[in-house]
Amino acid sequence: MVEKSEYGANWEGFIKMLLNRLEIPTKEDIISLHGRLDKLEQLLYQKQPTAKKKRAKPTIRRKSASSIFLAVIANHPKGTNFKTLRAATGFNxxxxxxxxxRLDKxxxxKRVKRGIYKKA
Known part of the structure; x- marks a missing residue:
């Protein structure tokens, strides 16, 4: 005797049973998931109330390493050595x-002699 299943003996019932047993999502399942994802995205992107308005901090423009280096060299018109530059700038x-x-390139x-540099 042939057992009767809940899906019937036709082709559509067989496909539904196969999808169910293999846990393959149907079109309805995917549409339902998309709807739930849309709701979650809307909740995430809703404007959340803020307790206090934060004031924007003024931006402090820092000097580049090269400009600091050039400022130190400008204080020594005859030129200065590597040791003095390292102590004045604090760079490694x-x-x-x-x-x-880079600045010589x-x-x-200007390289006066080995280890002695001055502003060009």
Missing amino acids: DKKLRNIIF IKRI
């Missing part, structure tokens, strides 16, 4: 070497 050796290389400083 690698950063100072990179700044010196664009002709903003």
Whole structure:
């Protein structure tokens, strides 16, 4: 004897039973999930009340490392050495070497002799 299932013996019933057993979502399930996701997105993007209005902090414009370096060199018209530059700026050796290389390449400083630099 053939067992009767809740889906019937036709092709549509077989497909519904297969989808159910394999836990594959149907079109209705996906539409329902999209509706729930839309509701969640609307809740997330709703304007939330704020307790206090925050004042915007004024932005402080900081000098670049190269401009600090050039300001120190400008104080020494005859030129200054690497040790003095390191002490005045507080930069580490690698950063100072990179700044010196870059500024020398664009002709903003001049190498007087080894380790002595002045503003061009």
